[in-house]
Amino acid sequence: MSTKKEIKHIAIAGNIGAGKTTLAELLSKHYKWEVQYEDIENNPYLIDFYEDMPRWSFNLQVFFLNSRFKQILKIQQGDTTVVQDRTIYEDAKIFAPNLHAMGLMSSRDFENYTDLFSTISSMVSPPGLLIYLRATIPKLVSQIQKRGREYEDNLRLDYLRRLNEYYEEWISGYKEGKLLIVNIDEINFAENPEHLGEIINRISAELHGLF
Numbered sequence: 001m002s003t004k005k006e007i008k009h010i011a012i013a014g015n016i017g018a019g020k021t022t023l024a025e026l027l028s029k030h031y032k033w034e035v036q037y038e039d040i041e042n043n044p045y046l047i048d049f050y051e052d053m054p055r056w057s058f059n060l061q062v063f064f065l066n067s068r069f070k071q072i073l074k075i076q077q078g079d080t081t082v083v084q085d086r087t088i089y090e091d092a093k094i095f096a097p098n099l100h101a102m103g104l105m106s107s108r109d110f111e112n113y114t115d116l117f118s119t120i121s122s123m124v125s126p127p128g129l130l131i132y133l134r135a136t137i138p139k140l141v142s143q144i145q146k147r148g149r150e151y152e153d154n155l156r157l158d159y160l161r162r163l164n165e166y167y168e169e170w171i172s173g174y175k176e177g178k179l180l181i182v183n184i185d186e187i188n189f190a191e192n193p194e195h196l197g198e199i200i201n202r203i204s205a206e207l208h209g210l211f
Contacts, residue, residue, distance in 0.1 A: 007128030007207055009075045011084040013171075014133030014184075015163050017144035022190050023133065023182075023199070024085045030200055036075065036084045039067040057099045058109040064091050065117060072124045087127065089176075092117040094166040102162065126176035129206050134171075135184045137161055178206050 010033065012020045021037065028035045040046060043063055049056040068088040075082045096113050099105035105113075135143075137160055171181070180202055182189075189196040 006081070008078070008081040009072075009084065009125070009127040010081070010129045010131065010203075010207075011087045011127035012131045012133065013087050013090055013167075015135060015140055015160065015167055017140040017147070017160075018133035018135050019143060019184055019190060020085050020133060023131070024083045026189065026196055027083050027200070027203070031081070031083075033081045033083045036071045036082050038086045039064070043067075053099065053104040054106075057096075057105040058113060061091055061096050061099070061105075061113055062116070064095075065113070065120065069120050069124065076125060084127065087130065088117075088121065088124065089126075089170070090167075092121070093170040094163055098159075098162050098166050102159070129178045129180065129203070130174065130176070131180045131182060131203070132167075132171050132174075133182050133184050134167075135164075137164065139185050140164075180206055 010027070012024055014020050024035045024037070027033060043060070045056050045060040045063055049060040065088065068084075068086070068091065071084060072088060075084070092114065096105065096110060096117075100107065100110040137157060140160055141157070171179070182199055182202075187195045187198065189199055
């Protein structure tokens, strides 16, 4: 019997439109993993947020933080391997700081949020493997337009660009665990089976190297 510790939490990170959900579903199909989706449909603040970001930014971020915290607790307490669509770190390292820097979240709310994240993150373990989907702004815009979500019509290019900068800064200093970077400008895993196969090979190599 193998003494190697099984990895049961794989997380996919990436900017809006990077293809996190698509990849999660493809990996779930291949590996027979369970998928934990980002709770977009049930988020009561999302549409309001896109219409009035300063008013609803704190509410939106707290909802996502709580939702992902519950997901991670379920993953840690369960026996199945789960692939998570977006991580709890992205809320605190990318979205909230960006909203604060753009003047869309007050300093009071940001400090409160950061303190809450600090408390929550001390109670959870990082994913065994983090997959980061790296993309340029034109690629993200193309994929966002393709999926046609009405509430995303108001997304500004400078918003996406700033998020990308925060993502790159976060990933460059990521030391929580195994990291696999996929450049989606060059790898079309959604439509090219060979490209998906390359990603699967890289993931399998990372997972089998974990002890």
